[in-house]
Amino acid sequence: VLSDLEEDIGELNKENMWELTCETVREQLTNSIRKQWRMLKNHVEKLDNQVSRVHSGSLNEKDVISREDHELETEKLELEIQQCKEMIKTQQQLLQQQLMSPCDDDTTLLLQDCYLLEERERLQEEWRLFREQKKNFEKERRSFTEAAIRLGLE
Numbered sequence: 589v590l591s592d593l594e595e596d597i598g599e600l601n602k603e604n605m606w607e608l609t610c611e612t613v614r615e616q617l618t619n620s621i622r623k624q625w626r627m628l629k630n631h632v633e634k635l636d637n638q639v640s641r642v643h644s645g646s647l648n649e650k651d652v653i654s655r656e657d658h659e660l661e662t663e664k665l666e667l668e669i670q671q672c673k674e675m676i677k678t679q680q681q682l683l684q685q686q687l688m689s690p691c692d693d694d695t696t697l698l699l700q701d702c703y704l705l706e707e708r709e710r711l712q713e714e715w716r717l718f719r720e721q722k723k724n725f726e727k728e729r730r731s732f733t734e735a736a737i738r739l740g741l742e
Contacts, residue, residue, distance in 0.1 A: 610687060617679055624672060628665070635661075 638653070653661075 610683065613683060617676075617683075621672075621676065628669070631665070 635658075
């Protein structure tokens with residue numbers, strides 16, 4: 589019963605690890621998309637402000653961009669948007685493939701190594717605490733022995 593329980597816990601830990609990894613990737617992807625979207629939105633707003641200033645006549649000649657430059661910039665932005673869309677689709681496909689594909693042997697070994705490394709680090713910390721407690725107990729024992737000797741002499 590204990591071994592079955594330990595196996596179930598191990599499987600749950602592996603599943604949680606994959607869910608956390610996928611959640612992290614999804615979160616990073618979402619944040620990246622939002623950041624790019626904000627940059628694009630700010631750029632479009634800046635261009636929009638320039639256009640509105642041109643119509644109101646408050647811009648100098650040096651602030652006005654030519655129609656060709658504007659069209660080139662628009663084409664460049666449209667190309668960049670298309671590339672971003674393709675990248676997002678590729679990332680989504682890769683994420684779906686990773687979620688759907690079963691773990692291969694290399695991945696399983698890598699996960700086991702990670703668990704062993706975490707366990708080793710935890711054990712090293714426990715050993716450090718144990719040595720520290722042992723040192724403190726030795727000091728207390730010496731102090732107690734000295735006090736007992738003094739009491740015996742008195």
